Amino acid sequence: MKDLRLMKGNEAMAEAAIRAGADAYFGYPITPQSEVIEYLMRENPAERTGMQVLQAESEVAAINMVYGAAGCGKRAMTTSSSPGVSLMAEGLSYIAGAELPCLVVNVVRGGPGLGTIQPSQSDYFQAVKGGGHGDYKLIVLAPATVQESVDYVKLGFELAFKYRNPVMILSDGIIGQMMEKVELFEQQPRLTEEFSWATVGKKPDRDSVIVTSLQLQSEEQEKVNLRLQAKYREVEKNEVRFESYECDDAEYLFVAFGSCARITRKAMEMARGKGIRVGLLRPQTVYPFPYDAINKLAGQVKGILSVEMNAGQMVEDVRLAVNGKTTVKHFGRFGGMIPSPAEILNALEQKIIGG
Amino acid sequence: MTEEIIIAGFGGQGVLSMGQILCYGGVMQGKEVSWMPSYGPEMRGGTANCTAIISNQQISSPVLTEFDTAIVLNQPSLDKFEEAVKPGGLLIYEVNGMTRKPERTDISIFSIPAYDMSVKMNNTKVFNMIVIGGFLKVRPVIELENVIKGLEKVLPERYHHLIKLNEEAIHKGMDIVKEESAAV
Numbered sequence: 370m371k372d373l374r375l376m377k378g379n380e381a382m383a384e385a386a387i388r389a390g391a392d393a394y395f396g397y398p399i400t401p402q403s404e405v406i407e408y409l410m411r412e413n414p415a416e417r418t419g420m421q422v423l424q425a426e427s428e429v430a431a432i433n434m435v436y437g438a439a440g441c442g443k444r445a446m447t448t449s450s451s452p453g454v455s456l457m458a459e460g461l462s463y464i465a466g467a468e469l470p471c472l473v474v475n476v477v478r479g480g481p482g483l484g485t486i487q488p489s490q491s492d493y494f495q496a497v498k499g500g501g502h503g504d505y506k507l508i509v510l511a512p513a514t515v516q517e518s519v520d521y522v523k524l525g526f527e528l529a530f531k532y533r534n535p536v537m538i539l540s541d542g543i544i545g546q547m548m549e550k551v552e553l554f555e556q557q558p559r560l561t562e563e564f565s566w567a568t569v570g571k572k573p574d575r576d577s578v579i580v581t582s583l584q585l586q587s588e589e590q591e592k593v594n595l596r597l598q599a600k601y602r603e604v605e606k607n608e609v610r611f612e613s614y615e616c617d618d619a620e621y622l623f624v625a626f627g628s629c630a631r632i633t634r635k636a637m638e639m640a641r642g643k644g645i646r647v648g649l650l651r652p653q654t655v656y657p658f659p660y661d662a663i664n665k666l667a668g669q670v671k672g673i674l675s676v677e678m679n680a681g682q683m684v685e686d687v688r689l690a691v692n693g694k695t696t697v698k699h700f701g702r703f704g705g706m707i708p709s710p711a712e713i714l715n716a717l718e719q720k721i722i723g724g
Numbered sequence: 725m726t727e728e729i730i731i732a733g734f735g736g737q738g739v740l741s742m743g744q745i746l747c748y749g750g751v752m753q754g755k756e757v758s759w760m761p762s763y764g765p766e767m768r769g770g771t772a773n774c775t776a777i778i779s780n781q782q783i784s785s786p787v788l789t790e791f792d793t794a795i796v797l798n799q800p801s802l803d804k805f806e807e808a809v810k811p812g813g814l815l816i817y818e819v820n821g822m823t824r825k826p827e828r829t830d831i832s833i834f835s836i837p838a839y840d841m842s843v844k845m846n847n848t849k850v851f852n853m854i855v856i857g858g859f860l861k862v863r864p865v866i867e868l869e870n871v872i873k874g875l876e877k878v879l880p881e882r883y884h885h886l887i888k889l890n891e892e893a894i895h896k897g898m899d900i901v902k903e904e905s906a907a908v
Contacts, residue, residue, distance in 0.1 A: 375748050375757065375878075401763060486763070547786050548744065548759035550751050628786070635785035709789040 372553045378515045378544040379404035381551050382448070382474060385522035387414040390557040391472075392443035393421045395434035397453060400486040401542040402476035405448040418559055428453040432460030432473075439469035440580040442567025444526050444560055448474035450542075451492050452483055454500070461535055462501030466582030466593070468566075470529035472522065473507075474538040476545040479705035487705025488542030490629060493682035496539050497656040504594055506601050507537045508608065509656040511626040515549035517653070523554060528608065532600055533566070539655060541678070543628035543707070610653040611662055615641065619648030621721055622666055624687050625676040626652045629708070633676045636713035647717060655683065663690035672696040672721035676713055679703050696721065725780045727865045728788055730805050732773035733797025733818070738852030742795070743776035745856060748874030749866040750778040758786040771800050778865055795859055797838075799823050812907050816858055825904070833904040834862055841896050850893035857897020868894060 376384070383405045386394060396406045406424060414420035425431035431447045438445035449457060454475045464471055475496065479489035494500075496509045508528050510521040518540060525536040563569055571577045584590040614634060616622065625633040630651040640647045650666065652659050667673065672695055675684035684699035691697050700716035702708040729746070733739045743759045750757040761774045775791075777783050793814040794805040799822055809815050811830045820839040838854040860866065871894065875887050 373751060375744070375751050375759070542763070543760065543787060546761055546763050548747060548757075549783075549786075550757055631783075632785040632787060638784060707787050709787075710785055711789065 374551055374553065375548050376515060376551050377404055377546060377548050378512075378518045378540060379476065379546070380408045381515050381519045381553075382522055382538070382540075383408035383412070384553060385519040386446055387412065387418060387420055388554055388556050389523045389526050390418065390444060390559040391420050391446055391526070392559055393423070393434075393438045393445045394447065395423050395425050395431040395438075395445070396447050397425050397428050397431050397449065399450045399453045401478055401488070401545050402448050402450045402453075402474070404545070405474070418556070420559070428456035429460065432457035432464075435471050435473075436460055436464050436467070436469065439464060439471045440467070440568050442560070442562070442564040442569060444470075444472075444530075446472035446474070446526075448476065450476045450478045451480050451489070454492065454495065458495070458501040460501075461507065462503050462505055463582045464535050465501070465505035465507070465597075466503060467580050468533045468597070469535070469580065470526075470533050471535050472525045472529055472538070473535060474540060477539065477541040479703065485705035486542065488628065488707060489678050489703060489705055490541055490627060491679040491682070491703060492539070493655065493677070493679060496537055497658070497686075505597065506604070506656055507535050508532065508604060509537045509539050509654060511539045511653060511655050512544055513627050513630050513651060513653075515544065515547065515551045518544060519551055519553060523557070532604055534600065534604070539627065541628050605657040608654060609657045609659050609661075611659040612651045612653060613662070614649040614651070616648035616650065616666060618646055619666070619669065620671055621645065621647040621717060622670045622673045623647060623649040623676055623713075623717070624652070624663060624673060624683070625649065626655055626683065629676055629678050632708060632710055633713055635710035636676075636717070639710055639714050640717060645717070645722070652683075655686075658686045658690070660686070660690040663687060664692065664694070667691040667694040670695060672698070672724070674717050674721050675699045676708065676716070677701045678707065696724070698724065725865065727778045727793065727863060728791045729776045729778075729793045729795065730773060730788075730791045730808065731776065731795045731797075732771060732801035732805055735770060735772040737772075737797050738849075739772045739797065740774050742852045742856055743774035744878065745853075745871065745874060746776050746778065746866065748878050749871035752870035752873040752877070753866050755779060755866075756781060756783050758783045760786045771798070771804075773801065773805075793859070793863060795855060797855070802826060814862060816855070816862065816901065818855065829905070829908045832862075832907045834858065834901050835904050836897065836901045838897060838900075841900055842893070845893065845896065847889065850890060853890045853893035854897035854900070857894035858901030859897075860894065861898040861901050
């Protein structure tokens with residue numbers, strides 16, 4: 370029988386981590402993400418699967434614990450919200466540089482600074498363009514439902530180990546706090562594989578392994594960079610994921626991700642009710658970004674509105690995708706404000722159809 | 725069928741759990757559901773609200789600005805959400821503590837003296853179940869049997885002896901909810 374439950378996005382991700390066979394979770398509480406660590410502490414997965422859960426003394430400590438566990442070839446994860454993820458930026462850059470797998474969840478709240486605890490998407494740039502220093506990329510999954518939050522925990526670990534790269538789930542205060550019907554996948558076994566790159570102790574039949582992101586020789590550091598770039602091209606080739614709604618006959622197009630895509634979908638339904646032929650493309654991966662799919666639609670539509678809960682971040686990627694083929698505008702609310710479907714429809718009519 | 729509901733009141737009135745119970749009942753009835761709470765400062769006293777959506781179709785936006793039904797349990801919530809009911813929609817209000825009555829004429833308005841009833845039942849904790857009963861009487865979107873099934877699923881076993889009391893409270897709510905004015 371299907372394991373159907375009504376769960377909060379945050380709690381569902383915590384349960385998914387246990388079921389995905391995670392070895393360790395290190396975290397530090399911050400609203401609107403604290404239910405993840407609360408659920409894990411309550412559930413005590415050490416008894417269920419042997420998974421270790423620890424509240425670190427800070428976000429900086431949490432990400433470096435993840436770094437350590439990942440270096441041993443373990444499935445490790447952390448979760449936080451915007452200000453906490455900023456603190457983790459250094460660690461993420463190191464993990465990417467050392468080519469280690471891990472899963473990081475950002476349940477985004479409004480910024481900048483300590484900001485607000487209400488939902489936002491203003492960490493898009495931080496997630497997909499860097500955040501930490503150096504030429505690195507995170508694979509970034511953007512769930513729009515509680516079900517996707519669960520599925521992406523499993524997928525996130527798979528991608529992290531496939532590419533030996535940190536994966537981020539870019540959630541937000543809406544998806545984290547809301548409850549929906551969710552079907553949980555079955556318990557997966559924890560890892561038993563001894564990876565050649567993992568520091569598990571030098572045995573006579575093993576080469577010694579050094580986990581580091583430090584290469585003082587520029588020639589060597591360039592080689593590392595070239596290897597990373599080759600890996601990112603593979604990711605871009607294989608891992609683009611998106612959904613499109615009512616795009617076949619679309620004269621206009623919305624692009625939106627995460628919770629905002631759901632609000633935008635409601636706006637799309639309202640527009641269709643008024644006879645406006647508008648479609649919606651929802652990137653499920655924001656890195657790699659669905660450039661090709663948007664470029665194709667750009668040849669078909671009269672204008673594109675990028676709807677985001679920020680001051681205009683993903684719209685830059687939409688413009689890159691469209692490459693001048695059609696008009697691209699942005700509509701956003703920010704600082705923790707959530708746009709209403711009516712506002713989005715009005716923006717389409719004012720900025721794109723009338724503009 | 726889609727029923728978009730806002731439930732609002734003081735923190736501690738059981739506003740958030742009312743939404744959850746309705747949604748769990750929806751799950752038991754094979755519906756799509758979504759529940760979105762106000763979180764943050766409101767949770768620590770003051771006003772709290774949640775949006776519950778129950779539908780036969782996949783739910784697009786979990787966040788709404790207008791609703792089919794508003795269930796308001798205090799004056800600030802009536803002030804805030806009376807305007808947010810769609811024309812032809814439904815407003816149910818708890819009479820206790822209200823300083824003015826709803827004024828809209830284009831929506832159906834029902835009152836429910838749920839607090840008084842909970843005092844009569846010697847258990848103010850079932851207040852929110854009385855309100856749920858009132859709502860289900862006016863808008864039978866979920867069968868009572870499925871609400872109870874949801875309660876069985878959501879409550880730990882050691883509280884299952886309370887389910888009967890909750891069911892009784894729902895029936896009381898169904899009895900005492902009263903139409904104040906029909907939509908014109």
